[in-house]
Amino acid sequence: MKATVADIARSCGLSTATVDRVLNNRAGASAANRQRVMEAARQLGYLPVVDQVALPSRPAHLEFFLPIGSNAFMIDLAKHIEDYAARLPLVASCRIHSLAGIAPGALQGAIENLSLKANGVGVIAVDHPRTRNILREVVEAGIRLVTLVSDVPAAPRSAYVGIDxxxxxxxxxxxxxxxxxxxxxxxxxxxxxxxxxxxxxxxxxxxxxxxxxxxxxxxxxxxxxxxxxxxxxxxxxxxxxxxxxxxxxxxxxxxxxxxxxxxxxxxxxxxxxxxxxxxxxxxxxxxxxxxxxxxxxQNARLIAEQSVIRLLGSIASSAPYLTKKFIEPRLIFKENVPVQ
CATH class of the missing domain: 3.40.50.2300 (Response regulator)
Structure with a gap:
């Protein structure tokens, strides 16, 4: 039998109203209480899990910032993100922003269009002081962040999704x-x-x-x-x-x-x-x-799927970082080209 909000409230010693605010990612709960609620929810099996990553109890709004241009890999990646997110009930919306280049200014201009409903952001960006500052401001606004394909380790991202x-x-x-x-x-x-x-x-x-x-x-x-x-x-x-x-x-x-x-x-x-x-x-x-x-x-489909899952997992988790796990690259020769 699945745990209820009341069960979580009893387990962590907080009111059902506080538990409801935390599970629905609403304001009005302290960081300490959020951690207590999420820990109790995990222990009671309230939160869904995919590939050992706990997922949020309510649908989340995700946005991705990718320097797509005419890059075939980026085009494939964006398509796979949209397709996978559309099949997940826990994704309320998924929006792809195509960056006008790789310069930090392009990311800054695009971030200004970030929805107020956004819970999580995925980004491919250069490792630059301005970029790190932009990403830091996103996280300080209460939005979870993952980097894709090329990491920005000094930014407060919850996870990096890609190959080594x-x-x-x-x-x-x-x-x-x-x-x-x-x-x-x-x-x-x-x-x-x-x-x-x-x-x-x-x-x-x-x-x-x-x-x-x-x-x-x-x-x-x-x-x-x-x-x-x-x-x-x-x-x-x-x-x-x-x-x-x-x-x-x-x-x-x-x-x-x-x-x-x-x-x-x-x-x-x-x-x-x-x-x-x-x-x-x-x-x-x-x-x-x-x-x-x-x-x-580096498997565009797998990076797309894992970026969505890791973003959802970071939204559900009280920990600032998720466990690091690289995607294994594939070696493709003419004799083992996989079916599209």
Whole structure:
């Protein structure tokens, strides 16, 4: 038999009115009383649970701030968030804000449109002092926060949802070294934006493994393209011209289409090993057509689902932080491309 509001009130020694205010996330209850009520509700099994994460007892209003633009991964992520949230009775509403770029000013302008009903916010943002201050103000307003894909650890977020980006970069270097089988030569790196902590961590991980295990491979070109395909195209064409025997290309973030376009147009005598991130419609084609050799996928669908669940869990929890749990990246080759 499910516990009632009266059972929770008796268990924590508070009035049913106070318990009702806490469970419905209304003002008028102290932080200490909120903690007592939520702890009693958990112990009595009042709160629903998904994947060992306690969920709120009342539907919540969620909002996500994503730099979507023309980025195929971001487009997929936004769609998966909307689809999953629409199927959950505990999500009263889910609103996606498309940011006009990655600069802190773009986030600041979008945050001003945050609904007064919002209980939780998910965000992909650069790790910058202004960004951290914006996110701190959101949390101080009583709204729970999770970061997605690229973390901002100094912000008071309840959870980070995504892969371990440093491990992803290390994995890319290990694959690159194994593919090249002891050959000596140069590599090119196309970096989305070092303003993203995730991209910076991938580059660090990649360089670390090269230094540790493959000193015969040298990164001779590393261009920051700010996720612009045309810039990645120009940078790749230049690298292929300067290094006719370039051994490999690692695309850290977006800009994959520019690299692929350059490889198709330049037609080098021996195609460099091409490693990139995120399984999208276009990268599926690159794998099948032998343009890309492997895609390190961070699984947009799983990140979307976990971001919604972790936001709901943070709203239900009195703890400032949820248990840290990375999403495992998938290695996709042309022989194991999953069904869409």
């Amino acid at each position: 980006n440093r491990v992803a970069g290390r994995t890319a270097a290990l694959l690159m070294g194994r593919f090249l089988g002891g050959r000596t030569g140069h590599l090119a790196m196309v970096v989305g934006s070092r303003s993203y902590r995730g991209h910076e961590e991938r580059e660090m991980g990649f360089r670390s493994v090269l230094s540790e295990e493959f000193p015969n491979l040298t990164v001779s070109s590393a261009v920051e393209i700010n996720d612009e395909p045309e810039v990645s195209y120009t940078a790749t064409m230049k690298a292929l011209h300067n290094e006719p025997e370039l051994l490999g290309i690692y695309c850290v973030g977006a800009g994959r289409s520019g690299v692929a376009k350059a490889l198709l147009e330049a037609r080098p005598k021996k195609k460099p090993v091409f490693i990139c991130h995120d399984l999208t419609r276009e990268t599926r084609g690159y794998l099948v057509d032998d343009i890309a050799d492997v895609v390190i996928d």
